[in-house]
Amino acid sequence: MKKEQVVNCQFSVWYPIFKKHTIKSLILPLPQNVIDYLLDDGTLVVSGSDHNTQQTQTNNNDSDAEEDIQWSDDETTTTVTAPEFPEFTSKVLEAINSLGGRIFPKLNWSAPRDANWIALNSSLQCDSLSDIFLLFKSSDFITHDLTQPFRQCSDQDSPDPVINYELVLRKWSELIPGGEFRCFVKENKLIAICQRDYTQYYQHVFKQEEQTCQAIQEFFSQHIQYNFLDEDFVFDIYRDSQGRVWLIDLNPFGEVTDSLLFSWEELTSGEVANQQEGPAFRHTTSEVTVQPSPCLSYRIPRDFLELSTGEDAYKLIDFLKLKKSQQEELEVEEEENAPQ
Known part of the structure; x- marks a missing residue:
């Protein structure tokens, strides 16, 4: 994957070329x-x-109900104006x-x-x-x-x-995840197609494999092939309930792009392309193979991760001070509300 290929996959580069076939x-x-x-x-x-x-x-609408917190490297808390x-x-x-x-x-x-x-x-x-x-x-x-x-x-x-x-x-368009597919092109030949949301099993994808492959190949040959600036690239499409195909995105042909149910070794070596005449098609075949979304790993805020691992000592100290202060306030409140 060359830098020029990455540049060519910018949205503003490919959108004017395929404007009629996308959102x-x-x-x-x-x-x-x-x-x-x-x-x-x-x-x-x-x-x-x-x-x-x-x-x-650091600005809370209900300032009377909750104290503002600003992580800092010292004892002083300052307000940051966005x-x-x-x-x-x-x-x-x-x-x-x-x-x-x-x-x-x-x-x-x-x-x-x-x-x-x-x-x-x-x-x-x-x-x-x-x-x-x-x-x-x-x-x-x-x-x-x-x-x-x-x-x-x-x-x-x-x-x-x-x-x-x-x-x-x-x-904004309501796209059903089961209608999205990623397509891999090498030397202007469509070599592989993969279910975009491979973590889930979609019965209609399983049942309509042949129709989906045919629709994508026709769309590629009529609108995409030889029209893009590179001969190696990856494109995402959406097949709607009427069977129409829409271009969603273009990506570089390389490891920066998720290869989903394929490996980049398969795609670059020609192993996939040599297996059959048409493009290889992969999808989740049963509910047994359903997997968690790879994006789940991004759901833990970095601050929480640093606190839990002790990687940021200052934040950990501030956090412990805050918890101690909250505990002391709770004890005082309980004493005041205790029956006499």
Whole structure:
């Protein structure tokens, strides 16, 4: 996998080519101050004038009921004011409204799929900038896009291409996970197809294997093959209840992309392509093989993990002080309420 292949898989590169065959989307340049904010560990959500105005990490609406907590390296607790981006906020809200009021957010390559646990509805559906930032700042996938998109490329000796980061807003669509498939293309030949949500068993996928393969192959040959900038790539599709196929995403042909029920050794060696005439098709074949989602490992906040392992001594000390203070307050309250 070369750096050029990663660049070619940016949303703004492939979307104009396949616009007719994918979900309506809008692309907004990401200002540098917003990028800096997304990479800053100090504040979690943005304050601002969008319809769902958020408070800062250390500002609680019910300040009389609960003490604000700010992890710090010393005894002093300070309030961090979340930044505001009025011009960018206005552009985002305008774009969201033009897409029907609900969107699916992503950056140049990745969506924050590993952070849906933090959303109130456990969904990537957003209707405000605060919703987007909450997901982005909680996502390792987004951080990877911003800090090391070329980490697994083979041409590390060459200079990194300049990346203009973008916020991608996609019109919200209710996609059934059992309708998503990942397709692997090598030398412009479709060599493999895999159920995208391989952790679950879907009876209709099992029953419609032949029809699904045929539909995907026709879609590939008519709309995708020879139209992309590279001859090796991975694309995700959605097959709806009417049997129509829609392009969802494009990814580099390499280990940065999840190979699901295949191995990258199989895909790169030609082993899969030589097994049969058409593409190999893999899916979960029974409920016995159902697995937990790989994104579950992202559901433990790093602060909690560092506390439990003792990796951050200052946070552990602050945490123990807090627990001691809470215990003392509880004992005082119990004494005051005890019958005389």
